[in-house]
Amino acid sequence: MLEVAGLGELEERAYRLLVRAGEADAPSLAEELGLTAEAADAALTGMRSAGLVREVTPGRFAPVAPDVALGPRLVRRQETIDWARQAVEQLAEEYRASARRRTPTAWSRCCRAGRRCASRSGTSRTAPRRRSSTSAGPGTW
Template sequence: MLSAAGLSADEEAAYRLLVRTSGAAPAELAEEAGVTDEAAQLVLGSLLAKGLARVVPGEPDRFTAVAPDVALAARLHRRQEEVDRARQAVEQLTGEYLAHARRREAAQLIEVLTSRAALREQLRLMQDNARKEVVSLCRAGHVVMTSQENLEELAALRRGVGFRVLYERALLEEPGMLVNLAEGIELGEEARSLPALPVRMIIADGELGVLPLVQHTGGLTQLTAALVRPSSLLEALKALFESLWERATPVGRAMPGSPLDADHRYLLSLLLAGVPDKSIATQLKVSQRTVQRRITHLMERAGAQTRMQLAWHAARENWL
């Protein structure tokens, strides 16, 4: 666990022993760890050199641990600085590579991925490496993974990366999808929905996009996808996303200034996105009657006689 701080397994085991005791001699460490006295002496010497241990005053043959928040925090900070510098170097080298690649051959701007494994790995890397925002169009029926399997998005959300995701209505009706969607929204995902989407697509930081080249393989055609680097094509894909996003219905649980609580706003947003009552009830694990009762409550609150009037009132009063 402490390898990130530059400790080997033997060093970590020895350091943990010192933390648990008031001090230990090489022979005691050797007995506890099941190693030779010489090996214990070497690992203690290494801990001394790294500032993780010190000699007990007045007992030159005994060693004690330096406090972890003093010894390890500084090492981790230095490691983080090294990682940040390495990341900057990678970004610089990537920029140089792309600049030269464009001069060598325009075809370098688009790379064709020809397997599900390659596409899955690329999607993982894009989300792991994203620093600002990821936008995506999600159609019903998964190609390489379900939304529930996309753990990289949740990890990216937790470290502060923005996500704007546009869902096809039929996708929201798939089993488990609304629960998964709610988890993402709680972590900061902005979600909207449209009845249908023209293409699957994901773009990370406005610099790298991926979209399948064949939408429906039917098991007969090999999956192929395009990895699109900065170009006029990528700009067109970004514009497509923004145009669809502007027309889509928001799906969410909370909004500053909204008079609705999170649960009612989420229910209303799903209703206006066109998700059937039965699908909402099934996925949220409540009865269809409960869903209808909550919708009736919203209609009464809005003074609406129909669901269309409810939608009009919600838009006028900024409920979404």
């Protein structure tokens, strides 16, 4: 659940245990989580460098308050999501503008078909007929 804040599964489990217990050392963390002592020590070292725990006495660690440890991470993630959302909105607008330029208007579609249609000014127009390659002579349509 806290991977959004940058915690892996092991770090989250260890951090939750420390929040409940108040403090722990690597051997007791390993025993509670079913880890090797080396894995528990690595998790504590990683969490310490990430600012999630602090060493209260040599070898014993306590959690940093969740709002202090995780709040800034979540704010940064939210900012990143907001920037991405703005980029998507900008791309969507560019897409719509491009689609409008690519889509022929109703007038141009009907006039190309040689039908009578109303122009934007409200008057009717008929598209000029194309010159046939089998026409009688120059200047005839």
